Amino acid sequence: MTTVALKPATMAQALTRALRDAMTADPTVHVMGEDVGTLGGVFRVTDGLAKEFGEDRVTDTPLAEAGILGTAVGMAMYGLRPVVEMQFDAFAYPAFEQLISHVARMRNRTRGAMPLPITIRVPYGGGIGGVEHHSDSSEAYYIATPGLHVVTPATVADAYGLLRAAIASDDPVVFLEPKRLYWSKDSWNPEEPQSVEPIGRAVVRRTGRSATLITYGPSVPVCMEAAEAATAEGWDLEVVDLRSLVPFDDEKVAASVRRTGRAVVVHESGGFGGPGGEIAARVTERCFHHLEAPVLRVAGFDIPYPPPMLERHHLPGVDRILDAVGRLQWEAEN
């Protein structure tokens, strides 16, 4: 048995590799969007693909998000498997009508006769010093729309595995890429066949006994850091990375909270109407008799995304997470 040395790779590189492997494996996979061809995307995720697969399969489209997604619908109707890039979270909004009125509904509308296997890649979230309209956490809009799968990776390996799964899915998948993790590195072997992760399964990133941090995407590394820092306070925190908001892995999340008895949901998206409310409700419904304290949320403030020089005050950080953990009614145990 030969051992291949694991080399550090970035999340962006893993995503590129996933696109390339998917395009090689399936000639119906087409990549389309703004600047995805010659330039290789503003985050270089499609780097080299136009050269390798040609402009017919990696297409620089006109600058119109509704048109990009709307034409992708037609392409999927004819049997192609489009992978659409929305350049930034907040630039995806013009495509919402196509997404909500057609992408999410076509399978249902046609009783399964016309599924739309479209992957919509959306770089999302803050923490990169972006000016207005470049840092939104828009997942609440997507998860409120039945018919879409909503997936977000937090590790280099998941970026590959989940994107392959998204492209292979016969359902539309909104694939949220945490911008500030694009350059995060991990030991990863790009030469070996990579595992394709099934969509809808959460994973425990760190086991612990005291409380569960339920999180996803860009907040996963923050929660891992918080969990390490918490050991100084005597707390042994478990971190659950959801990976997929729709479908939601109730089983894994509830199992963790039943074990620890306490939970904090952490995300960048605003708290009011954000995913955390739904997650807290689901956890409470399933784990009420195991809970030692109300499920708390650490979320972005309910404000328009702030300018870059102020964003550190907005984003959930280690201290705010630990403060929330501290409010989990520990005194009741004594």
Next chain:
Amino acid sequence: MTVMEQRGAYHPTPPPAWQPRTDPAPLLPDERPYRVLGTDSAADADPALLRRLYAELVRGRRYNTQATALTKQGRLAVYPSSTGQEACEVAAALVLEERDWLFPSYRDTLAAVARGLDPVQALTLLRGDWHTGYDPHEHRVAPLCTPLATQLPHAVGLAHAARLKGDDVVALALVGDGGTSEGDFHEALNFAAVWQAPVVFLVQNNGFAISVPLEKQTAAPSLAHKAVGYGMPGRLVDGNDAAAVHQVLTEAVAHARAGGGPTLVEAVTYRIDAHTNADDATRYRVDAEVETWRAHDPIALLERELTERGLIDEAGIQAARDAAEAMAADLRERMNQDPVLDPMDLFAHVYAEPTPQLREQEALLRAELTAEEEGAH
């Protein structure tokens, strides 16, 4: 030196490399809507085609009146009638080959029926027992689209995909005058022209977007003129002249099939009925206007041409009417039967595999239905 001349001195002159990208002249529509019936061009029209169009128009009108009647009997939730627009509906269906695709809006069930779709299936959306009552692949008719103009980019994408696959397929998309104000109209036409996609856009300018007349919708010289801005030809045609619409669309489809790219066709017509059975057209237009258009009725225009040229006799006219009555009787009979509903269908096609959350909700509904059933016994 005047102020304007001074200002002019600051205008940058175009760099030497600049030149117009496309010669706009060949893209411009005719000054008047193109007509065939009642003109010299009518002599060139194929008599068999004219008779076919006539039979379809008569059937189409009967379909419209029958569907409207079904709303009054509570058998349809709503019906947006295409009465007066049958020439456009029928011609759009007839110009396509089997392998081509039609992209209708909610007012275009007749075009779908003329393409061969079962009328009951075409009306499923408007009866309300499901959204799309047919498999779009069977007759290559996309689902009837309700959000205006949003089906146009689908037509472009499908036509583009067909071309990428090397298939000889054209997409024809239907939209109304109101729909041309939507952003998706603009984006679809732009993508189609940039990609040179084999697609034909037919705008049925029926004068009103529910209650809003065209002058509040656009300041363009005509809707067909909008084509020029995208770099595609615009054609203006009398939408009540079935022979003219058929000819213009046939040319546009052939142009697209030959690799010439998209065409925008504006058919000038009139919505004789209200927006739907739930609308009151007397609030926004006068009867005299409607009567003017009744005098330019698509069936009457074609019937006169056929009769005057001896291409149809009383028996031929009666045969068309009898066929239409038979269709209406069959439609009436089948629509008077209650559709079979299974509430569990609600969960069947949201995803390829229901999510765990949907499985829970499915179980909840199943339990409710069981309780209802037990309560009934």
